Structure formats: structure tokens, C-alpha cells
Amino acid sequence: MTTPELEELARRVRAASRVVARASGPVRDDALRMAADLLEEEWSALVDVNRGDLARAESAGMAASAQDRLRLTEARVRAMAAGLRGVARLADPVGEVLDGWVRPNGLRVSRVRVPLGVVGVIYENRPNVTSDAAGLCLKAGNAAFLRGSASALDSNRAIVALLRRAASKAGLPEDAVALVEDTSHETAVAFMRLRGLVDCLIPRGGPSLIASLLEHATVPYVLDGDGNCHVYVDATADLSMALDIVVNAKTHRFGVCNAAETILVHAAVAEAFLPTMASALTGAGVELRGDERVRAILPGTAVAEETDFATEFLAPIVAVGVVDDLDGAIEHITRYSSGHSEAIVTTEVRAADRFVAEVDAAAVLVNASTRFIDGEELGLGAEVGISTQKLHARGPMGVRELTSVKWVVRGDGQVRE
Amino acid sequence: MTTPELEELARRVRAASRVVARASGPVRDDALRMAADLLEEEWSALVDVNRGDLARAESAGMAASAQDRLRLTEARVRAMAAGLRGVARLADPVGEVLDGWVRPNGLRVSRVRVPLGVVGVIYENRPNVTSDAAGLCLKAGNAAFLRGSASALDSNRAIVALLRRAASKAGLPEDAVALVEDTSHETAVAFMRLRGLVDCLIPRGGPSLIASLLEHATVPYVLDGDGNCHVYVDATADLSMALDIVVNAKTHRFGVCNAAETILVHAAVAEAFLPTMASALTGAGVELRGDERVRAILPGTAVAEETDFATEFLAPIVAVGVVDDLDGAIEHITRYSSGHSEAIVTTEVRAADRFVAEVDAAAVLVNASTRFIDGEELGLGAEVGISTQKLHARGPMGVRELTSVKWVVRGDGQVRE
Numbered sequence: 073m074t075t076p077e078l079e080e081l082a083r084r085v086r087a088a089s090r091v092v093a094r095a096s097g098p099v100r101d102d103a104l105r106m107a108a109d110l111l112e113e114e115w116s117a118l119v120d121v122n123r124g125d126l127a128r129a130e131s132a133g134m135a136a137s138a139q140d141r142l143r144l145t146e147a148r149v150r151a152m153a154a155g156l157r158g159v160a161r162l163a164d165p166v167g168e169v170l171d172g173w174v175r176p177n178g179l180r181v182s183r184v185r186v187p188l189g190v191v192g193v194i195y196e197n198r199p200n201v202t203s204d205a206a207g208l209c210l211k212a213g214n215a216a217f218l219r220g221s222a223s224a225l226d227s228n229r230a231i232v233a234l235l236r237r238a239a240s241k242a243g244l245p246e247d248a249v250a251l252v253e254d255t256s257h258e259t260a261v262a263f264m265r266l267r268g269l270v271d272c273l274i275p276r277g278g279p280s281l282i283a284s285l286l287e288h289a290t291v292p293y294v295l296d297g298d299g300n301c302h303v304y305v306d307a308t309a310d311l312s313m314a315l316d317i318v319v320n321a322k323t324h325r326f327g328v329c330n331a332a333e334t335i336l337v338h339a340a341v342a343e344a345f346l347p348t349m350a351s352a353l354t355g356a357g358v359e360l361r362g363d364e365r366v367r368a369i370l371p372g373t374a375v376a377e378e379t380d381f382a383t384e385f386l387a388p389i390v391a392v393g394v395v396d397d398l399d400g401a402i403e404h405i406t407r408y409s410s411g412h413s414e415a416i417v418t419t420e421v422r423a424a425d426r427f428v429a430e431v432d433a434a435a436v437l438v439n440a441s442t443r444f445i446d447g448e449e450l451g452l453g454a455e456v457g458i459s460t461q462k463l464h465a466r467g468p469m470g471v472r473e474l475t476s477v478k479w480v481v482r483g484d485g486q487v488r489e
Numbered sequence: 490m491t492t493p494e495l496e497e498l499a500r501r502v503r504a505a506s507r508v509v510a511r512a513s514g515p516v517r518d519d520a521l522r523m524a525a526d527l528l529e530e531e532w533s534a535l536v537d538v539n540r541g542d543l544a545r546a547e548s549a550g551m552a553a554s555a556q557d558r559l560r561l562t563e564a565r566v567r568a569m570a571a572g573l574r575g576v577a578r579l580a581d582p583v584g585e586v587l588d589g590w591v592r593p594n595g596l597r598v599s600r601v602r603v604p605l606g607v608v609g610v611i612y613e614n615r616p617n618v619t620s621d622a623a624g625l626c627l628k629a630g631n632a633a634f635l636r637g638s639a640s641a642l643d644s645n646r647a648i649v650a651l652l653r654r655a656a657s658k659a660g661l662p663e664d665a666v667a668l669v670e671d672t673s674h675e676t677a678v679a680f681m682r683l684r685g686l687v688d689c690l691i692p693r694g695g696p697s698l699i700a701s702l703l704e705h706a707t708v709p710y711v712l713d714g715d716g717n718c719h720v721y722v723d724a725t726a727d728l729s730m731a732l733d734i735v736v737n738a739k740t741h742r743f744g745v746c747n748a749a750e751t752i753l754v755h756a757a758v759a760e761a762f763l764p765t766m767a768s769a770l771t772g773a774g775v776e777l778r779g780d781e782r783v784r785a786i787l788p789g790t791a792v793a794e795e796t797d798f799a800t801e802f803l804a805p806i807v808a809v810g811v812v813d814d815l816d817g818a819i820e821h822i823t824r825y826s827s828g829h830s831e832a833i834v835t836t837e838v839r840a841a842d843r844f845v846a847e848v849d850a851a852a853v854l855v856n857a858s859t860r861f862i863d864g865e866e867l868g869l870g871a872e873v874g875i876s877t878q879k880l881h882a883r884g885p886m887g888v889r890e891l892t893s894v895k896w897v898v899r900g901d902g903q904v905r906e
Contacts, residue, residue, distance in 0.1 A: 090823075094847060173868060179857055181867055188879050189849070267703065271879050286684065290703040292880040313902040320904035406507075428897055430511060432606070440596055440900030449905065450598055450896070451590060462605050462688050462893035463709040464881035476879035479867070480845055483857030485730040487737035488866065 073254035075262045081250060082217065082269035086190050088247035089215035093187040097164035099242055100210050104160040107238035108153035111203065114234060115149040121230045122199065129223050141198045142224055152200050152231075155454060156207045162453045165471050166213040179483045186478045187213030189271035192291065193456075194219045194260060196277050199227040205274075206235050206249045208456050212474035215248045217270060219263055222255035229253065257284075264289040272474075274456060294469065297460025299329030299412035300384045301442045304401040304427070306418035307340040311348070313439060314417040318349055320441040321415065323356040327386045329458060330413050330445045334381055334391040336401045339365070342394045346370055349392075358388045365394035381408045398423050402430050409433055411460045413445040434460055434467040490671035492679045498667060499634065499686035503607050505664035506632035510604045514581035516659055517627050521577040524655035525570035528620065531651060532566040539616065539644045546640050558615045559641055569617050569648075572871060573624045579870040582888050583630040596900045603895045604630030606688035609680060609708065610873075611636045613694050616644040622691075623652050623666045625873050629891035632665045634687060636680055639672035646670065674701075681706040689891075693874055711886065714877025716746035716829035717801045718859045721818040721844070723835035724755040728762050730856060731834040735766055737858040738832065740773040744803045746875060747830050747862045751798055751808040753818045756782070759811045763787055766809075775805045782811035798825045815840050819847050826850055828877045830862040851877055851884040 092100065111118070122144035129139055165185055172182030191214045193205045202218060209216035216235075220228040228251055236246040252263060264273060264285055273293040275281050285293060303321050305314040321332035337345055346369045350360055360366075361376035373392075380391040381404070395401045405414055415437040416427040424438045435445040445468065447455025452470030459465040465473035509517065528535070539561035546556055582602055589599030608631045610622045619635060626633035633652075637645040645668055653663040669680060681690060681702055690710040692698050702710060720738050722731045738749035754762055763786045767777055777783075778793035790809075797808040798821070812818045822831055832854040833844040841855045852862040862885065864872025869887030876882040882890035 090847075090849070093849075175866075175868055179861060179867075183884075186849075286707040292878055294880065310902070316902060316904050324905050424899075430507075432507075432510075432603075433895070435896035435898060437898040438900065440898055440903045441905050443905040444596060444898060444900075444903065445896065449592075450596075450898070451592055461709055463711065466894050467600075467896040477883050478850070479852035479862065479884040481852060481854045481857055481861060481867070482841075483855065483861075485727070485733060486857045486861065487733050488741050488858050488860040 073252070073259050078252065078254075078259060078262050079266065079269065081252070082190070082266050084247045085215045085217045085250045086269050088245035089187070089190045091245050092210065092215050092248045093189065093213045095213070095244055097166065099244065100213065101160040103210055103239045103242035103244050103248070104156045104207050106241050107203065107207070107235050108156040110234040110238055111149055111153040111156070111231075115146050118149055118227065118230055119144050119146065122227045125224055125227050134223065138197060141196070142227075144199055144227060148200060152203045155204055159207045159211050159454050159471070162211060162471060165211075165475050170477060177486050179481055179486055182480050183477050184480055185472075185475045188474055188476050190215050190217050190269065191474055192217045192219070192263060192266070192270040192273040194263065194273065194275045194277060194281065195221070197221040197224045199224045199231060201276065202228050202231045203235060204454070205456060208454060208471055208474055210239070210248060212471045214474055215250070217250055217252070219252040219255070219260060225253065225255060260284070261288045264291060267291050276457060294457070294459050294465050294473070295461050296457030297329070297412060298384045298410045299331070299458075299460075300334070300382065300408060300410040301330060301332050301413045301415070302334045302336055302405050302409060303332045303415045303417065303442065304336040304405070305338060305341060305345055306398065306416055306420065306423050307338040308419045308423065309341065309417040310419060311341060311345050314345065315348060315352060317415065317417055317439070317441050319352050319356065321443055322353060322358060322390050323388070324441070324443050326388050328443075329384070330442050331386070332390065332415070332442050333383065333385050334393065334408065336393050336395050336404055338401070339394050339396055342366070343369055346392070353390060356388070358390055361389065361391050363393045366392045384410065398426060402427065405431055412458065413437065413442040415440065415442050434458065490669070490676050495669065495671075495676060495679050496683065496686065498669070499607070499683050501664045502632045502634045502667045503686050505662040506604070506607045508662050509627065509632050509665045510606065510630045512630070512661055514583065516661065517630065518577040520627055520656045520659035520661050520665070521573045521624050523658050524620065524624070524652050525573040527651040527655055528566055528570040528573070528648075532563050535566055535644065535647055536561050536563065538647045542641055542644050551640065555614060558613065559644075561616055561644060565617060569620045572621055576624045576628050576871050576888070579628060579888060582628075582892050587894060594903050596898055596903055599897045600894050601897055602889075602892045605891055605893050607632050607634050607686065608891055609634045609636070609683070609687040609690040611677060611680065611690065611692045611694060611698065612638070614638040614641045616641045616648060618693065619645050619648045620652060621871065622873060625871060625888055625891055627656070627665060629888045631891055632667070634667055634669070636669040636672070636677060642670065642672060677701070678705045681708060684708050691873060711874070711876050711882050711890070712878050713874030714746075714829060715801045715827045716748070716875075716877075717751070717799065717825060717827040718747060718749050718830045718832070719751045719753055719822050719826060720749045720832045720834065720859065721753040721812075721822070722755060722758060722762055723815065723833055723837065723840050724757040725837040725840065726758065726834040727836060728758065728765070731762065732765060732769060734832065734834055734856070734858050736769050736773065738860055739770060739775060739807050740805070741858070741860050743805050745860075746801070747859050748803070749807065749832070749859050750800065750802050751810065751825065753810050753812050753821055755818070756811050756813055759783070760786055763809070770807060773805070775807055778806065778808050780810045783809045801827065815843060819844065822848055829875065830854065830859040832857065832859050851875065
């Protein structure tokens, strides 16, 4: 696909986005429900197409875990349909009046939530992202411009075809959902440079995608960031609560961005807490890596190097450190945190308040597991990612984060003096 | 200045930003008021220093209009001080609770407004921006990392020295305000790449700065965009109101982004309106460039080429077109608008509502001059720029747009099932 061809497609998506932006909420919701119906009707055909992608992936030597992400099953297709129906049930973000006031000269000012326009999504090989992302985009009044991975191309094509049929049945243009079928690196770079045609780009992928984006993108983007998350067990923590939270944050799922990667323990409770914690984590198959003070209490624990504290393991490994006090914990977190989700376990109000105020992260938690930092768990209904940047969206991004704002000013002939 | 030296300075600013973020509102306001006092005490010394910058600018052949932007006078320094006092009086945006709710499992969720951290500002040669931008940054709990133009270097140095003294007197670190004194292009590019050290970059400058930013920046930025603004005079407009609005939007100030650059007139009122409008604008020294239908009514008017409709003149020139109807006006605006501020003059509710809904711009106005799209005029107190992008901030950016959000989740031991 040449860049002019990509731009021509982008112009069609952009034209479609204007129609979607003006469509009523019920029409956009209809498109989502019709897409859900089609997914359920066609699940078996989708699984067949996906089998082809899987066979190619296998013969290309794709890792088993990646093959699993690529796989569609009846249950997974039905979950995609249920996801779309759930998004359709959310309140319509478009048209929400954020605030408004009257100026002394009588001008009535309001700020109204509006769609972004064209939202581009570059994503990994999970085909369910195709319908999840498109559903959230349409719900927020946007066109979805999708670029999935080469390995899932046939699956994505088939899903996008259904989504386009559903859009059309609901009275929206087919180009409200479009797939870039050329999965070359050159086209990905050209995609990142569609300034003026794509209003917002959401990359979901690893460090090489992010690096490429930082280097090449001219369209605005929101980064879905890494989570090097900490749980800090304070001197006054209820140690039984702390154990539950640490075990849940670390072991509930290993490969997720809101899993804990480092546990920090106040020196005053280190001897009481660390042995219990170690046996619980070890029992769950987790390897501990400790600093010197941890190893003095838990001899035989592997050494935590500086790099361990800086690593998002996404694996059954945890770094553990002992700190002198709350200041030590905050300093450690300030140094190593990726700014995702940080938790304190404490019974002391002042420690909780200082942790909340001084730790700089998308989310801070008091006496709760980091695993709750997730759009669904926090009540957003669905999420398109979790932002660790500070502009536009920070933390879980739901449909609201796929919108912009418009100033509306109404007068009766006012001119500026 | 080498890149490591710039990074070392950025690290100091970043450390300072943490202190500013935790400082109370009254302490930050004190810093602004003390800076205002110092500016007023030292106005004469500042004007002296500025004279040196001006002399160099003149011998380098700087245009008179640019020299005027560079010039400090007693009145301008006092206006800078008054600006800081005005910002100090604004409500503190830091700590505002945006919303919050309780989850079924008892988790209490809230979203709280927090500072961005380090805000970088790259700006043109107006030295007042140094105190204006620093004031807004401090008000929002951020450190201000400034990079002005070479021609204003001595003036900026002197102003920043005062701002740093004021910060220090108020109990904040001096590095809460810092100036990059190396004004080379290389250092500007290095500045745009301080990812992890600068949280947000606000470029204020021309097309070459924006192009450089799109190519090189790795830090998130908010663009202060061009304004190719339109006034559309509908068939049902009160023509006397329309004349006032058109004249105000075009002639109140020529060199500003919210000035009108194209006037569109409904065919039904073109004959009644265009002659009066033309004589009023011509009388104000404005050159009209019209399309064919305009020239049929106003023979002798210069031809408006396609490029004229696409141009932000920032000058006493205006493009004029006749359209068949509201759809024609919306189509024209969709094609040529830079997404800044767009106005309709009409008495018909339906036309007003459609214009508001269908025109995609940061601001839409009904029966009011585009000149009102400005932070001060809309009641924000002060502005750091006007964004024409859709992410993070759109339209006038005040202190609120210099903040981010933090999710605060409080529980009593909740873990994820």
C-alpha cells in the first residue's frame, strides 16, 4: 500500500467520522448491538478463518503464549459480542455539558463533550481488540481506523467486515470502521504521520512500537504505558491485610500492567512480615529477589540488583526491599515507578494522606490491591488502555477519554470593545 | 550547552517541581505576588537591560513589529506584574476533586486534579511571556522550564532572576523557574527530547517551530494553533448585528489568531449585505478579495483565489464568499477551517443549532464576534495559549489545562477476586 493509497483510505474514514459524530446515541448503540448479533451468528466462520492465521503462525514458529492471544474460540467470540453490548449500554458521552457560565457582557459560555473524529489504533495480535476498540470508538462518536498485526490479518479482516456490515445496517457509513490491511513497518510509520486525517492514535504494543512512535509520529497519541507497580507495607499496617493485598497484587495475574513488581516493607515490621510473605509468595510459585536487609531476614533469597527494582517482570518474580520509613518508600517509588499504580497498606491517616499526595502516579491506592486499576474494575465499563502519561488521559481510559471538548458561545450581537 | 548539561538542568527543575507540587496554594500565590512586587521595584533596571537587547536587534536589522514585541516599557512591566497578581487571585486548581464514586466492593474512587510537573515553554521574543507563562505554571503547581528567543536573552535572564528570587522568598526552590540560556537550534531540539524530565511542552511560535516539534519532539506537547476563522452571515441574520460582528471580528486587531479571515454570506442576503459590509471594511483599511458571486455584486473587488480562503492573513485583508445555504457554509468551513473559532450570525434556532453541532472547531459562536475566544474574555483569568488540537486541551488554555489528574482509590483491604 502506497502512502497516497493510505491517505485516500484515511480521507474516506475521515468523511465517515463526520457522519458518525452527528449520529444519535441510539444509532451508534444499534451499530454495536448489530455487530454483537453478527459476531454471534458468524462465530463459527470466524473461528475457521482464525484457524488459518493460527496455522501460519504455528509454522512460522510463533511462541505458544502468542498463539494463545491470537486464538479465537466460540467463547471468545461470544465475549467480544458481550463486550459490545456492554459498551452499548454505557451512557452516551457525546453532548455532555461539562460546565458553563455567563459572562458579564451576557455571553453564554459552555463546554460540550464532542467526538475526537478519527481514532487510530495500532495493536498486537489479539483479534478481540478489533471489536473492543472499534466498539469504544463508535460509542464515543468516532470512526475507528485500525491497524492490527500481520499474524491476525485474516481474522481482523473478517471481524472488520462484520463491523462494517453492522454499521451500514444501523445507518452509518461502512468506513466508520476501517482496517489497514498492509501490515508493513513502512505503512505503520506512514499511519503515524497522517496528521490532519487522524485525530488521535492509541498504540497498544511493546517498546519497539513506542520507540517508533516517539521517533516518527506527527499525529497526537496517548500511550498505554508499562506498570512497574509497588506495594508499600507501612509500620502500622494490618499485616494480615497486607499479606492479602501483596499476594493478590503479585499473583492474581502475572502478565498484566497493574500487577505488583516490587514490595517495600517498613523496617519496623520487616521481621514480622517478610517470612510470612515469603512463604505465601513462594507457595504461589513466585521467585523473590531481595535487597541486603531482606536477605538478612530471609537468608537464601536471591539478590535484587538495581535493575530488578527497575523491571516490570510480568512474570512470577518479585523484587523486595526494606525501607526505613515512609520517606524511604516514597523516594524508592519516585525513583523506580513507571507512574502506573502504587499502593500503601497502613492504618495511619497521616501516612495514607502523604502517600496519596506525594507519590506521582496515574493511580494511588490505600489498603487495596493494585489489580483494581482497570477500567472495568473502577466502573468505567470498558477500557481502551491505561495511560501513564499526564496529558489528555491518565489512568484507565474509557469512552470519555475518546472524546474532546468544544466551546460553545452564544450571544445576541456582542462585539469586543 | 551540551545535552548532558541541559539534562542536568532539567533534573534540577524536576526536583524543584516536586516541591512546588506539594506547596500549598497560598505559598504559590505568595511567590507570584512577590514576583509582581519585584517587577514593579525593578522596572527601570529591566527596561535598561531590555534596551541592550533592542539595540542588538536593531543593528541586526530586526523588523519594527518584532522590535515592538521585544520592547519593555514601564507600562509593560507593570502589566506583567498586574498579570501575576491576577493569576494569584484565581482559584487554586490543585486538589480539585473532579468526580468520585463508590464501587460495589466498597472501594472509594476519586479523581483529583494534580500538577503536570515540569512544563516546558518555547516562545518567541516577547519578554512578558517569561513572567506570564511562569506565573501560570506556578499557579498550577508546576515548575516552569523556559526557552525564549535569542534576541530577548538578556531581558529574559533578568526577569527569570527576579522570578527565582520571588520563588525563594516564598519558600519555593529557585529552580521552580529556570531559563535555558542556550538559544541554539540544537538545544531547542534537545529540549524537545527531554522525555521523562519534561511532562508537557507548550510551543509558542511560528510554522518552523511547529514543524521542528512534529519531527523531533518525544515529550508530550500542546499546540497553540493558527486561526483561519470564519464569520457566516445566514439568510435570517439581523444584518445590522452581522455588520457589527463582521467589522469587529475582522478589524478589532489584525494580527491575532481569533480575527476573522473569511466572511461567508448567504446568497439570499448577499445583495443587501455585501455593499454595506464592503464599505465598512474598506473604510477600516481592509482589502476585500471575493469569489465570483461576490464580484458580481461588488465589481472591482480583487479575486479571492483558493489560497486566499486557506490563508490566515493576520493582516487587513479578508476573503469573502457567497454560499447557497447553511450546508454550503458548513462545507466551506469544514474544508478551510483551522479548527479555531467559527461564528454564525442568524436569527433561526435550527441554523444556529446545526452550525454549533456540525462545525468542527475548538470554539463555535452564535451571534458574537470571534474575538471573544480568548482566555481572559471567556473568564479563565489568563491563558497560556489557544489549542487547536483535540487532545488534552482545546480552545483557550488556562491554569486548569496545566494540570493532570490522579486516581485515588481507598479501601479497607479489598483484593481482586
